[in-house]
Amino acid sequence: MTNLRIGHGYDVHRLVEGRPLILGGVTIPHTMGLDGHSDADVLVHAVMDACAGAIGAGDIGGLFPDTDASYLNISSLLLLERVAALLKDKGYGVVNIDVTLIAQRPKVSPYRHEMANNIAQCLGIAVEQVNVKATTEERLGFTGQDLGMAAHAVVLIEKIIV
Numbered sequence: 001m002t003n004l005r006i007g008h009g010y011d012v013h014r015l016v017e018g019r020p021l022i023l024g025g026v027t028i029p030h031t032m033g034l035d036g037h038s039d040a041d042v043l044v045h046a047v048m049d050a051c052a053g054a055i056g057a058g059d060i061g062g063l064f065p066d067t068d069a070s071y072l073n074i075s076s077l078l079l080l081e082r083v084a085a086l087l088k089d090k091g092y093g094v095v096n097i098d099v100t101l102i103a104q105r106p107k108v109s110p111y112r113h114e115m116a117n118n119i120a121q122c123l124g125i126a127v128e129q130v131n132v133k134a135t136t137e138e139r140l141g142f143t144g145q146d147l148g149m150a151a152h153a154v155v156l157i158e159k160i161i162v
């Protein structure tokens with residue numbers, strides 16, 4: 001038996017007018033924002049799903065159902081802290097996270113470090129253990145046409161309490 005496990009997360013949210021754009025816990029100036037029950041932070045949602053997957057806890061839809069009014073407009077960083085507690089309860093620590101945002105615009109590279117820092121703080125790890133990157137899909141598909149944003153995340157976790 002290895003002490004390592006991996007998880008993958010994928011999430012999509014629609015872009016709408018009249019909502020703030022929050023990615024990796026950073027509010028980014030933009031003409032549109034992501035629609036959702038919580039703050040719709042697609043990047044953090046992918047990270048949480050990857051963590052949930054790694055410990056075999058299903059997905060965030062099951063952990064934090066959108067039928068629960070207490071999650072309305074909640075900061076996804078608070079939910080990530082709860083996922084971090086779940087990991088800890090199971091005796092796991094995060095080795096590293098790699099997350100990719102797929103969005104046509106705006107440019108998010110100026111915010112990458114702040115996003116990584118927010119995620120690292122919630123998980124109680126160093127910022128060097130979190131990599132945030134972004135790509136476009138060359139104006140193709142729903143991300144390319146500004147209809148929504150997607151994010152993929154992978155996480156490696158390690159059993160720290162045997």
Ligand SMILES: [Zn+2]
Binds near residue numbers: 011042
């Ligand atoms: Zn989501």
